[in-house]
Amino acid sequence: MTASTPASRAAGAAPRPATAGRRNPTGKRRVAFASYVDENYLPGFLALLRSLALSNPGVCEDFVVLYDDLRPSSVAAIRRLHPRVVLRRVDDAHYDDFVKGDPENYLIRKAYFILDVFRIRDYDTVITLDTDMVVLGDIGELLALREGLAAVPQFFHGQHKLNSGLLVIQREYLTDAFCARLDEVGRSGAYELDKHDQGILNAVLDGDFVRLDPRYNFVKRRLTGDQPVPDDVAVLHFTGRHKPWNGGESGYTLAEEVWQRHAVSDAALAAQYLALPGTKHPDLLLHFGRRVVERTGDPAVARQVASACLATGRYQEAVDVLTSVTLPARSAWAHEVLGTALMALSRYEEAQAHLLLATADPKGAAKAYGRLAQLAWTLNDDAAAHRHAAAGLAVEPVNRMCRILHRRTRPDVRPQADTAPAGQLTHVAFYMDRQGNAGDKLLPESVRLCFGADTGERRWHSQHAHRLFDEAALDRAGASRGVVVGGGGLFIPDTAPNGNSAWQWNVPDAHLERLTVPLAVFAVGYNAFDGQSYSRTRFTESLRLLVSKADFFGLRNSGSVEKVRDLLPAELRDRVRYQPCPTTVTRHLVPGWQDPAERADTVLLNAAYDRAGLRFGHDYEHFLAETAKAVRAIGEHAEVRCVAHALEDERIAFDLRRAHGISLPVVPMYDWDCDAIRAEYARTRLVIGMRGHAGMIPFGCGTPVISLISHPKMAYFLADIERPQWGVSVHERDLGALLTERAVGILDDHAAVVADVHGRQEQLWRTTRDNMAAIRKAFGETAG
Missing domain, CATH: 3.90.550.10 (Spore Coat Polysaccharide Biosynthesis Protein SpsA; Chain A)
Incomplete structure (x- = not known):
């Protein structure tokens, strides 16, 4: 494909700045x-x-x-x-x-x-x-x-x-x-x-x-003389007066046979689509599959449709589809999907029954056991979770979910559920496993540092947000000095779906109503991607109750504040406040913090691949090619390394080598503790990050950042610190050149940019100190 002259000239368009005029914060096309x-x-x-x-x-x-x-x-x-x-x-x-x-x-x-x-x-x-x-x-x-x-x-x-x-x-x-x-x-x-x-x-x-x-608009006239349609034709165009649906034209029989293959009934089309191999778009799968299930009751089609429902957060629809047909007892996949959907709705007893049926098939047993282990852990039964995980590993020793749950619920590492929490604060958070997302590892400790230097078990009782906040958890929290919920993007619908709240804290309304101790929601983020939505009714009901109960309700960026206020009645909106993520003020929180006397001559590059379709749309290869240009150019000024917050983040290193011949060393931050993560970010010169905390953590350590924006939260953060120029959309047309220009500019004027980072951070620290004063007052001075 080539362009004869700059196309913008024909359109009468002027060059535009990066992501200018976009109607969404990520610039997604x-x-x-x-x-x-x-x-x-x-x-x-x-x-x-x-x-x-x-x-x-x-x-x-x-x-x-x-x-x-x-x-x-x-x-x-x-x-x-x-x-x-x-x-x-x-x-x-x-x-x-x-x-x-x-x-x-x-x-x-x-x-x-x-x-x-x-x-x-x-x-x-x-x-x-x-x-x-x-x-x-x-x-x-x-x-x-x-x-x-x-x-x-x-x-x-x-x-x-x-x-x-x-x-x-x-x-x-x-x-x-x-x-x-x-x-x-x-x-x-x-x-x-x-x-x-x-x-x-x-x-x-x-x-x-x-x-x-020409294969993208292959006109019929190219086939004069009844020639066959070439195999590489992508779009066949029946130009001329005679159309196939009106009798066609002599001399084009083979071409018109191709058209006639698509003149089929709706039922035939649905059957053909569902039989196709490979990845299907969930919207199309649901569109065609639902009618087939209604017409035929086919359990195999119902499984496909329910899986698409799960992938798009339609958990009740998945249950409705699978319960509308008769599932064979040994249809392991169908029962595993149904069990998973029921778990997401907090219908736990029903979920367990279907997951147990799914273990009967050796091919799917490990996955089903993993779900059973996850279910038992959610219900605070570590012993049962450990047994299920062990059963799954016996079938498939490399099953990741079973391995994680087996390690998490070992008797020697299980938390003491009956530990008396008197004098403690209860901390509801997402506690990451050892080899897990680096940002999520750092978050609970960073929240606790806002309340004082002691972040250990003497002062804090840990309540994992994903575990059911049952009667026992309510009693433990009620005996503590207060409950702190945060930080991180807990307002997200699909990380650990549940029917009790429709966000990450698995708390039934009835138990939240009965909570009598002070409650602070601290630096939580509204983390929906472009194109992602919540189960509105349940989430909104839970949210409104939470805001009404909270003595302090702070969200970590102004974008989240705006989104959540829009869901609240007028009388609750003013209760929602701005509280920056505590990782962004790390230098002010960590006892004895010392800024580095000198920095390594490195630039750390992070890319994220969870929910890749929502992040990149149709632009991943463009992003990869433009990133390759930037890595080569920036590499002339400093060593570029890949920093992986999660294991899947290493893909950028693999893809750059595969597609563009670039080899980058990998920094496996998912395997590190909090001190090592902070130290690495403090001593590098620049971080180019896509994950939220690949921007916020280094910023909090005083290091300049450029955000690769694929999620609204990054644009929100940069807007709050009034530095939108420190972000570039992954969809940006001239991503490589723009990223290089900004990175080299920061490296060339490094001391001034570091000073700017410190200045921006002071504003966030002032907000945090003011909010902590309000929280201490609400907690009766016990949080100081």
Whole structure:
């Protein structure tokens, strides 16, 4: 693919700063497909939708349907084939004064309606598809395009003119300025009148477009003489007057047979889709699978649908689907999925029964035992958890969940549940296992340091947030001086789902109501990704009760404050306060802290891969390539190392070597204790991090940071310290150059940037001290 001249010139667009004008804090691209559809071309469009699902089963973006005369039954037929249809009526009168070759021909008049796509303002990339197309191959390359207006050159007219049947349009063309240029040419008639919309586009662009390979718009005329469709064709276009659904055209039998394969019933399409190998998009799987389950009661399909429900946090739907069919007793996978969904709803006895059934199949027994161990641990039964984990390891010695639970519940490391907590504070937090996320290891200790230097068991009673806050836990907390909940992104729906609160603290409303000691919610984050949502009703009810009960309620960034206030009634909103994450003021918390006399000549690079689809969308290969450019350039100024907060973070090192021949040493921080983590971050010169705490911890240690923004919380943090320039979206078009410029600038002026970090930190420390004064007062001076 090549562009003849800078495409932004054609759009009348000026260069824009990084992530400027974005409508979300991460800069994640919104991508959509679009087609103009009328009753005449409806059969073609339905075939197009079927072909898209079957050829790209892992792709499901919004599909904008431009229309002017569709009947309700036609709209219903479209909706049956795609779960994310966005209807948009065209402004047909807008094109009445365009000069046309035959203004009386209604088909010619409608040919201009697709130009309404340039009036769409809701997306960053729009891919238009003519309704006489079928998609036959992978179109991932089109979804990854970032620049210009891309199309296949016309078959008969050389490289200067495009075929408008398929366009990949970037945001700089979705503007009023570009629409004005289209209108001007259309009303002047200064274009090839017999080419309609295509003629106008070619007149405006004058050859300035990104050239796509012909396989992305392979016109039927290339197959004259009844030639077969080549295997590498991704999009086949039935140009000309004769359409396959109207009888076709002689000389193209083999091509039209390909089209006819997609003229199938809804039931046939669903069956074909569900039988496809490989990864399927959960939205499509749910869309087609639900109806198949309702019609057939097929337990195998119900398993697929329920698994997709689990993956997207629809736990009740997963239960509903699987309980609507008869599950064979030995259908281990189905029972494991159902048991997992029931666990997420806190229906623990039912979950245990189905998970026990799932252990009957040796192939899935280890996973089921792991779930049973997790369930028993959640219910505060360490002995049973240990037995289940041991049974799982006997089946599969390398099962990770069983290994973690087996180690966590060993008799010699189990907490003493009946330890009298008199004189202590109860600390509800996410306590990370030894080989776990480095940031989560540091958080509980950092919270405790805000209350004083003693962070040990003499002063603190640990209550893991994910364990059921049962009667015994309520009694222990009630005997303590008070309860502190924090820190970390505990307001997240899927790390440890439960039906009691729908966030990470597994506390039933009834037990929270009965809590009588002071309660402080401290530096908690609202951690939903772009495109992720909570079980709104249960979460909102639990949240409102929590806020009403809390003597102090502090969230770790202003973005979280805003999100949570929006969920509260007016009388509770002012109770939500800003409390920075304590890791950001580490230098002020750790007793005897000394800033490093000198620093290693290193730059630490961190990337995160949990929920990778939500982080990167279609842009991972772009991110990787741009990061490779930056690593090479920054490497001329300092040694770049990969710092892994979690084991999966090492993937950036593997992928850079695999795809770009770059080898980076790995710093396995997931294996380190808190002191080692802080020391490493304090002595490096710069940290480029994607995880929240790969930015906040080094910042708290006085080290300059650049955040690779793939989650809103990073943008929120940088906004709070008034340094948005210390962040770059992973979706940024010029990520490599921008990252290099900012990193080298920091390295060249290092002392001044360190001083700036210290200054920013002072503001957070003042807020923290003020909040601690309020908490000490609420706790009757016992928290000091």
